[in-house]
Amino acid sequence: MTSLELTGRSRAHIVDLAEPRCAVHRDVVEPLLAMRSAAAEAGFDLLPVSGFRDFARQLAIWNGKCRGERELLDRDGRLLVAASMEQEAIVRAILHWSALPGASRHHWGSEIDVIDGAVWPAGKPAPLASEHYASGGVFAGLNAWLDRHAAEYGFYRPYVTDRGGVQPEPWHLSYAPVSAPAMESMTLEVLADALAGVDIDLAAVIGRRLPEIYQRYVVNVDAPPPELAFSSRGSRLS
Numbered sequence: 001m002t003s004l005e006l007t008g009r010s011r012a013h014i015v016d017l018a019e020p021r022c023a024v025h026r027d028v029v030e031p032l033l034a035m036r037s038a039a040a041e042a043g044f045d046l047l048p049v050s051g052f053r054d055f056a057r058q059l060a061i062w063n064g065k066c067r068g069e070r071e072l073l074d075r076d077g078r079l080l081v082a083a084s085m086e087q088e089a090i091v092r093a094i095l096h097w098s099a100l101p102g103a104s105r106h107h108w109g110s111e112i113d114v115i116d117g118a119v120w121p122a123g124k125p126a127p128l129a130s131e132h133y134a135s136g137g138v139f140a141g142l143n144a145w146l147d148r149h150a151a152e153y154g155f156y157r158p159y160v161t162d163r164g165g166v167q168p169e170p171w172h173l174s175y176a177p178v179s180a181p182a183m184e185s186m187t188l189e190v191l192a193d194a195l196a197g198v199d200i201d202l203a204a205v206i207g208r209r210l211p212e213i214y215q216r217y218v219v220n221v222d223a224p225p226p227e228l229a230f231s232s233r234g235s236r237l238s
């Protein structure tokens with residue numbers, strides 16, 4: 001993947017699917033469809049509600065939260081008021097829920113957020129909250145199926161453990177044969193280059209904290225399981 005693709009400033013690596021409707025990396029299409037049809041046989045409608053997201057979209061989310069035009073939440077999901085907060089606290093609050101533009105794994109096209117469409121009305125905004133995927137939750141069945149079968153199709157969850165960075169996101173799946181090499185290419189320098197000269201809110205704080213943000217929110221994720229370990233060239237190690 002080129003630096004432009006890694007940071008969402010190109011979509012040359014992306015394919016738009018009509019069914020299910022989503023945009024993903026070209027190498028993700030086949031395994032996604034295979035996993036989806038296996039899930040369907042088990043009674044689940046494995047539906048991506050978010051796939052590829054570009055830099056401009058991530059920038060709009062970022063600036064919207066800084067400006068109070070989008071909801072800014074604390075770690076417990078309570079509403080915060082950006083105007084009354086220290087700049088560094090705003091940056092921390094945003095990064096708990098949303099990636100810095102250029103640093104979203106959704107730029108890679110290897111990531112999808114999924115729900116079970118069989119138990120959720122079409123068109124109704126997807127409830128991406130951990131309790132829905134936990135035991136007793138509306139998506140608990142799909143969640144258990146993914147625990148057992150996602151790796152068979154190359155997928156795993158990079159945000160399961162609370163590592164003090166991004167909040168746990170059981171709905172977020174990553175296709176390791178694409179994301180593992182992408183992670184290795186996604187250096188601090190690549191991220192800094194993507195942000196250079198960009199009209200982004202709180203740029204001074206970002207500039208000062210970038211190495212720390214990179215360590216805590218970009219690198220600090222769960223690794224693929226051993227059976228999905230890939231070398232930097234994308235071939236299996238074992």
Ligand SMILES: [Zn+2]
Binds near residue numbers: 050111173
């Ligand atoms: Zn996601």
